Amino acid sequence: MATKRIESPLPGVIYLSPAPGEPVFKAPGDSVAVGDTLALVEVMKSYMPVEADQAGIFRGYLVETETVLEPGEPLCELEV
Structure with missing residues (x-):
């Protein structure tokens, strides 16, 4: 299987869970569907989801929550 990096589509602050204190969207080993x-990604008080464009197994996040990323910066990895 190959490793695919998911990149930030927009500049902004990255959140890895739906709300403070909640579990992250995906944990290593979780299945991922398209x-x-x-x-x-928070951009000017709007929250835009980063969605998987391929199915696979989640390998892990490459950043911490509330990290400021630019477009194209790596966010997480999938095994596809």
């Missing part, structure tokens, strides 16, 4: 939300 369209699953992997993170949220």
